[in-house]
Amino acid sequence: MTKRQFTGWHMTGVMVLFFGVVMAVNFFMAREAIHSFGGVVVENSYVASQRFNGWLAKARAQDKLGWHATPQVANGRPAVLLTGPEGIIEGATVRIEASHPLGRVPARELVLSDDGSGRYVARQSLPAGRWLLKIDIRAQGHDARFDDEIRL
Template sequence: MRSQVITGGPFTGRHMLIVIVAFFAVVIGVNVTMAVLASTSWSGLVVENTYVASQEFNGKAAAMRAMASSGISGDLLLRRDVIQYDIHNRDGSPAVVDDVTLTFRRPVGDREDFALALTKTSEGHFEAKHRIEGGDWIVETVSRRDGVTVMHEARRIDTAEFGQ
């Protein structure tokens, strides 16, 4: 018995050139795509001046420790188009605060970032009407009394946690 092998012809230098060009075209195409996506999705900017930020770090850390030891804490609640923030003392009583500002930032990208000044509805209770898009957010909360920061916190949230 004889078996016949049918081939499509010899593998030539032209075939090898096509393989090499196709390989590098894919590599370059992927690199260009990743570079474009990276440059359009996030500014990369964390602080304006890293040297100044490093010099201010110890002072900010001490202030944050003092705020944490004060026992004041806040609770954020998102319901449809209403944002509520309750701030209270260690014993649960409402904290005396004049104004609360919330800054919503996306973990990646800054196109959807926004800040809200909440309206005081009662002592320790603030709210605003604003629609929050779904997904992950970093919410920075600053509470002040007589112009002095009483509470400054940041937390990462997912709107799904709030039933959004």
């Protein structure tokens, strides 16, 4: 039995194969990343950073209200159960801006109506999938905004 010698051609083949696999994986991952991201998170990150403290102040004021908006689905339509420290909140104006997390589907504005049990239900349904909900509530002289994600 004769031993074959490991030559420079063998090393060249190993190196070409190794870097070929690395490059193929990198190109595949870059292509998947580009095709799966549908938009930007914020238009201008500097401006968003300047507004951050204001957003925190609004969030603290909202937390003091003690309101809770629980997203639900009622017959395929988005719904929100609205409760406060004294129980359910009735007579509120509830609007939802529903947007797709990756921005592939245009955002939709929904107006919800009270069903009499503290639950506010949209008149129209949303297509199945994941949706980011920005919930605006105006009731009892207060304004509140809740950001939540729901899977329909």
